[in-house]
Amino acid sequence: MRAITYSDFGTARNVLHWKDLEASAPQAGEVRVKLRFSGVNPSDVKSRAGRPGLDKPAFAEIIPHSDGAGVIDAVGDGVNPDRIGQRVWIWNGQWQRPHGTAAEFITLPADMAVPLPDGVSFETGAILGIPGLTAAEAVFGGGDIAGQTVLISGGAGTVGLLAVQLAKWGGAKVIATCSPRDMERVKEAGADAVLDYSAHDVAAQILNANDGALIPTIVEVEFGVNVDLNAEVIAPNGRLAVYGSAKNMQPVLPFFPLLFKAVTIDILLIYLLPKPERDARIAQLHAALTDNALTCPVERIYPLAETADAHEAVEAGGRTGAILIDCQD
Known part of the structure; x- marks a missing residue:
């Protein structure tokens, strides 16, 4: 699969690299999602730039970004196979994990891939996580x-x-x-x-x-x-x-x-939101979306190869919407 990775802290242009990796097969309790969009948040660019007291990233190689949306294409043992083909959005994709959503695929625990309500776009789904x-x-x-x-x-x-x-x-x-x-x-x-x-x-x-x-x-x-x-x-x-x-x-x-x-x-x-509170907030987000009471503006969508530009857009501020990555472009 195509992915954007980094192994050192620094500016987006200096440390983000295009790489071909093998898409991981889902293990027990996991699903693999073919990503349509990846959301770029301020926390993603700060993690890539480096934080006080840290001299290197937590993992040898990181695929950034925690938010995303796509379609489940494979499931591990213990996961209902009917979930294959399900439209989902992702939360905590790269939280305390090396591989996030700036890639064509992500493999993660099944409950971290939330079914996307009917009529809700992948673009909106990629904004629901953080x-x-x-x-x-x-x-x-x-x-x-x-x-x-x-x-x-x-x-x-x-x-x-x-x-x-x-x-x-x-x-x-x-x-x-x-x-x-x-x-x-x-x-x-x-x-x-x-x-x-x-x-x-x-x-x-x-x-x-x-x-x-x-x-x-x-x-x-x-x-x-x-x-x-x-x-x-x-x-x-x-x-x-x-x-x-x-x-x-x-x-x-x-x-x-x-x-x-x-x-x-x-x-x-x-x-760190506990599961009962997270489940309640997910239900409220879905209800508001179903009621057409919530729209998620998008400022710009960048191709995967231009992830560094997307990071710089988030760092620049002054946006009127979210910054997304097209994971299949």
Whole structure:
């Protein structure tokens, strides 16, 4: 099979290589998926570039990317053979495993290949793993949100835009922040109020948009930058669902206001989501898709041979959708 691999940390152009490998036969409890698309996420490019404290990758040779979608073409012992030909999407494809989805095939445990609902495209399926599950857990991880207000920071990002749609589908009033250029797009996704994240009085604007009431649930992409703002606008016993802090990885917390509001800081790493919660989020994603309440925008699809370009596009930021790899092109 054709695959993209790396064996050292570094820039995409320096370390990503095209390689022909043998597609692994599925072992007991496994399936093999002929991949149609691979999703490229920020975590994928950061893993390839290298992380603090690590001088080499975890495996001698890595096929990157955890998200993808395709068709099961073979099954191992103990897996229903009726699954051959089933359309599926992948989660955790390269989490603590050497071979991810930047290839023509992936072999993995059967439960990590989730049946794709009828009418849902492979492109959408390749976005459901990290962005979709993160958005669903951020929005619904604290329980029913119907009739509540949810504040979504970074509402124009891949995760943020999905969170806006899911929160609206879940019956919440949705307030989102983003840059001015993205406001219309976030409104179209269902946000009831969209605010400029950089406004000097953004806290007052948030509360005004909620008729002066504090916010019970906040979905946060930049924890370190926004923790003071969040402490100001969150309600007592509120939940702060955090899935990123790229601009400040060593934040200083305003403990006193957080303490006296008994705020729950729920830090999300979707790879580690326990099975009951994962199953619940998968069911919610599928239900929203079936209700036509969730769309997953795609910025660009790159051929497999141009995976380095795709990594650079993710690193550049400023996108209006996901970056995908066509695994059969």
